[in-house]
Amino acid sequence: MGKDGQPLGSNELFQRVRARLKAAVGEDVFNSWFARLELEEIVDDLAHLSVPTRFLSSWVQSNYAEKILEAFRAEAAGLARLHFTVRVNGQARPRLHQAEAATETVETEVPAIPVTPRTVREPVAAAPAPRGDALSGSALDPKMTFDSFVVGSANEMALQVAKQVAHAAANNTVSFNPIYIHSSVGLGKSHLLNAIAWAAGAAEPGRNIVYLTADHFMYHFITAVQRQSALGFKEWLRRVDLLLIDDMQFLQGKSATEFGHTLGTLLTGAKQVVVAGDAPPRDLEMLDERVRSRLSGGLVVPINSFDLDLRRAIVTRRAEQAVSRFSDAHFAPAVLDYVARVVVSHGRDLDGAVNRLLAANQLTKEPITVALAERTLADLVRQRDARRVRIEDILRIVSRHYKVPRNDLLSSRRSRDVVRPRQIAMYLAKALTSRSLPEIGRRFGGRDHTTVLHSVRKVEQMIKDDGELAQEIELLKRMLEE
Structure with missing residues (x-):
């Protein structure tokens, strides 16, 4: 029964509970910790919930049990236990009998009680990684496999x-580590x-494989610290x-330090680590020198620009x-x-070019010709041709031109001989x-996007007021685009 005394189905009840939780904690927190929470059944005053991993079960019980019970009670007053x-x-769960409920129930008054894994059904959208305690990993793209990779x-x-x-x-072996x-x-x-995650999970379902973007x-990590559960996360x-850690260049602050500790522990234990970033390890200024050294000491593999x-x-x-x-x-x-000749930036633009041509063909029924491609892809070609410079290139050129150490450009130093080159570098990055303003800010020592915007506007004004500086910046642009 709902609070209004009318019959309420389990599915409808749980949807209302989910809506209350999302409103209470916000969409980001909800998606991280409650999206894979499922209601299995209700027995008298007890709501039986299931999750895909032990880590998530411990986390939710420790931090959100009372909030979940409060949401249930708001919709069904008779519920008192979780x-x-x-x-x-992925096997079907046997029904929870009353006798089992008396011995295995986790009371919300107790902060956290270890949960005994039970065999229950696994939903279609359950795991973001093939197997293992990877709930907190980033979602994998099913289209990104070895079969779909063009070599x-x-x-x-x-x-x-x-x-x-x-x-x-x-x-169960490790060859090169880290990669x-x-x-x-x-x-x-x-x-x-x-592709590694999908293939490794299919080959050895029992392995604990985790894919995470930075x-x-x-x-x-920040959420764990705020919830005082950092030890469990570590x-x-x-x-x-x-x-598997992706977009390593975006790792900043204490999270970068924690990654360094984790990397050392995994390598000592001969666990495989694969990292991807848009610059060589030596250029990852936000990482401790020891971490960069450990990454450089493994197998460093570049992917070069695509040829025709x-x-x-x-x-x-x-x-x-x-x-x-x-x-x-x-x-x-x-x-x-x-398309192969004029779209020279990267693979995503090639994918986008084909999608554009296909959409134009399907919507207008115009045949896919070179003339259609010239019209449809003109802006893509112009924009991407002008935007092939990397922030690492900008830092290197600006540092060399103004004789300012690279680390100073990323530091908090406020002397004039550092501030102006830093502002010019941010302007060139934009x-x-x-890259977006927040991304540029992260690459320049973890600065806020408003700082980047201020620097861009400052340099734009200086270019208008100072013809010599305008020529100097044009020279830097030519040096970067060569």
């Missing part, structure tokens, strides 16, 4: 290394890390068999996939050649790269 179990092996001379070594890691997981893959944006780093790592990370042959192969593969979904679409060889 019972948590862990879904295991060429620029990425062949990275692909072979990634396959070796996945194969080693099946034999660090780096390239500029959109060249396949995330694809390879996702932003996700920071979010959960222990969970150190129990993984294969740790690889771009043509990618466009051809994407066109074949498009035609398999829309049989009336046709990509002539001349169109594929044109003008010549596709």
